[in-house]
Amino acid sequence: MKIAVLGGLGLQGRAAIADLVASDGVEEIVCVDTAPDGPARLAGLTDLARVRFVVPEGAIGQALATVLDDVDAVIDLLPQPLMREAVKAAIATRTPLVTTNYAKSIADLAPAAEQAGVSIMTECGLDPGIDLVLYARAARQFDSISSIDSYCGGIPEPKAMAKPLCYKVSWNFDMVLVSQNRDSVMIEDGNRVAVPAGQQHDNPFIHEIEVAGLGRLEAFPNGDALHYVEMLDAAKGLRRSGRYT
Known part of the structure; x- marks a missing residue:
């Protein structure tokens, strides 16, 4: 299974990547972040052999869709203002998405997600979660x-x-x-x-x-x-x- 972590170099993203590396059945983790020095930032935290780093370029929506089109699921740990773009990309590519953010701001996207047959799991952190x-x-x-x-x-x-x-x-x-x-x-x-x-x-x-x-x-x-x-x-x-x- 291939899993993308959006915001993979953030405080939560790094922890998520370390957990995924330690998980059976995960063959590749795609760390998506705007910082270009991903390997240096994660050095010493976990084994990076199965971690691929992607720096999105251009319009955020299309950049995320390009990444998600090549993975089986995505963990969205981007700042809340970018949540909508992540969810829209997940719907467009039919990629299941989990996010820690509240659902209210993207509730209007529920019909599109249902029509696409894709699961969007919100509020999956500590609080809410x-x-x-x-x-x-x-x-x-x-x-x-x-x-x-x-x-x-x-x-x-x-x-x-x-x-x-x-x-x-x-x-x-x-x-x-x-x-x-x-x-x-x-x-x-x-x-x-x-x-x-x-x-x-x-x-x-x-x-x-x-x-x-x-x-x-x-x-x-x-x-x-x-x-x-x-x-x-x-x-x-x-x-x-x-x-x-």
């Missing part, structure tokens, strides 16, 4: 759910903390800023409650949680809880829910 799998797994353990909250965040090891905020950018800084300025939707006492982006860090839902080995951490609303819990049959009578960072 693994957290939603845990949501569904937890929901199956109960006949009904009255309250469900999701907390997601990463704690960098001490040597990786950037002073003075002790923060580590694990994907790209533009999207960090976007995530810190988006509307949230909560459920409180069975009612929908909207938290505007401007009040993300100034609202009554902010609280602290205790994490073993780390101490007390602040949690603030950061997502549309209603959108996801509506997918759970066991949560029809939900009284409270929130998605927190």
Whole structure:
């Protein structure tokens, strides 16, 4: 199987390539990125014998389609603004695509994907992604759910903390800023409650949680809880829910 990794030299892309190299059945990994020094950037990370590097040239849509036409599947780890071009190229070449980005911005492409018979799997990261799998797994353990909250965040090891905020950018800084300025939707006492982006860090839902080995951490609303819990049959009578960072 041949797998293309779009944005293969990014923080997530490098990890994906290392995992693919270690996976049975993957005969070639195509690393697609605009940086021309791919081999040097990945040197020492993993065995590059099965990794082919491609620097796209010209119009991004056609460049991606040319690459995808020669692979069996694609992992899209490009910045969110380029997601649409990646999905359109996948549909045009009938190449199954997995992306970590939210589905909302490309929802209108669903009919074209269905007509082409190609699978486009969105929201397949940590948040959204693994957290939603845990949501569904937890929901199956109960006949009904009255309250469900999701907390997601990463704690960098001490040597990786950037002073003075002790923060580590694990994907790209533009999207960090976007995530810190988006509307949230909560459920409180069975009612929908909207938290505007401007009040993300100034609202009554902010609280602290205790994490073993780390101490007390602040949690603030950061997502549309209603959108996801509506997918759970066991949560029809939900009284409270929130998605927190």
